[in-house]
Amino acid sequence: MNYAQTLSTIYDEVLPLIRKGQVADYIPQLAKVDPGKFGIYLHFLEGESFAMGDAEEQFSIQSISKVLMLCMAVGKLGERVYQRVDVEPSGDPFNSLVQLEYEQGIPRNPFINAGALVITDMLIDAFDDPKQYFLEFARAISGSQGVAYNAGVAKSEKQCGFKNAAIVNLMKSFGNIKNDVEDVLELYYDFCSLEMSCQELAKAFCTIANHGKSIINKKKYLSESQFKRITAIMMTCGFYDEAGEFAFRVGLPGKSGVGGGIVAILPNKFSIAVWSPGLNEKGNSLVGMKVLELFTTKTNLSIF
Ligand code: GLU
DSSP, X not given: OOHHHHHHHHHHHHXXXXXXXXXXXXXXXXXXXXXXXXXEXXXXXXXXXXXXXXXXXXXXXGGGHHHHHHHHHHHHHGGGGGGSSOOSOOOXXXXXXXXHHHTTTOOSOTTSHHHHHXXXXXXXXXXXXXXXXXXXXXXHHHTOTTOXXXXXXXXXXXXXXXXXXXXXXHHHHTTOOOSOHHHHHHHHHHHHTEEEOHHHHHHHHHHXXXXXXXXXXXXXXXXXXXXXXXHHHHHHHTTGGGHHHHHHHTOSOEEXXXXXXXXXXXXXXXXXXXXXXXXXXXXXXXXXXXXXXXXXXXXXXXXX
C-alpha cells in the first residue's frame, strides 16, 4: 500500500470542505485559530510515518487530553477509577448536565466534561504535582519536549467556563468531587490547554495502540486489561454524541477535541492524527471525520 499516495489523494478530496465547519468560539482564544489549517500524521508502530500539511504545527488538543488523563489515573489508581465514573456513551453533548442529576453525580464516561472533571479531582489526590506529571507524561510518550500548556487558552476558558463550573458544583453536591471546585476547574483547564501537533499526538497515541507500551521509551504504562478498557471507551465514547457515527463511518477507537483535532488508533498497527479547526454541529472536526472515513475505506484498515 502506498500510504503517501493515499494520504495525498485524501488531502485533495477533502480540500473543498476546509473552512466549511465552525471554529469553536465559546472559548475566545480558540476563535482566533485560522480555520484553513489542515494537517495529517500517520505513524505505524513499526516506525514508518507519513505527514501531510500542517502536521507539525501545534494546536489546542482540548478534549483529546481526556484520554491521557484517564491513562494517568488508571495507571496510578487502577480500576477503582471506574467507581466514580461510568463507561456508557452519553448520547448527549460533551458539556451536558441533564444526566448528572438523574444519575446522582456519576458521569456517564471519562470522556465527557463531567467525567474528566471527576478524573481531574482524582488526580489532585493521587499526585503531588499532577499538572507537571501530566505534562511530563505527554512529553515522554510523544518524544517531544516542545509539548506545553497554553496559559492564555486556559485563562480564556476559565473566564467563560460557566457550564463546567455548574457541572463540578452539581457533582460536588452529590459528593463525587472531593477537592475545592476552583482547584478542579483550574487544573482541568490546564489539561485542556495542552498544545500538540498531529505528529506529537500520533506518536503519543502509539502508546495506546501498542497496548500501553510506549514506542519512544519502551515503558509499559498500562496493563493489558487497562489497555483493553481504555480503547473500548475510546470506541464507544470518544466523539461526544456522535460516537456511533464515528464507529459507523470510520471504525476506529479515537478521541476528538474542540480544537479540531482527532486522533484514532488501530491496535497493534498505527495511530493517526488529523487537525482541521472547523467543527460540525456535534463539535467534531468536519474534515477530520471525513479524512478518517476515507482513510479506513481506502486502506481497509479498521477494527472491523
Ligand atoms: N475545554 C473544553 C471544555 O471543557 C473541552 C471540550 C472538548 O474538547 O470537547 O469545554
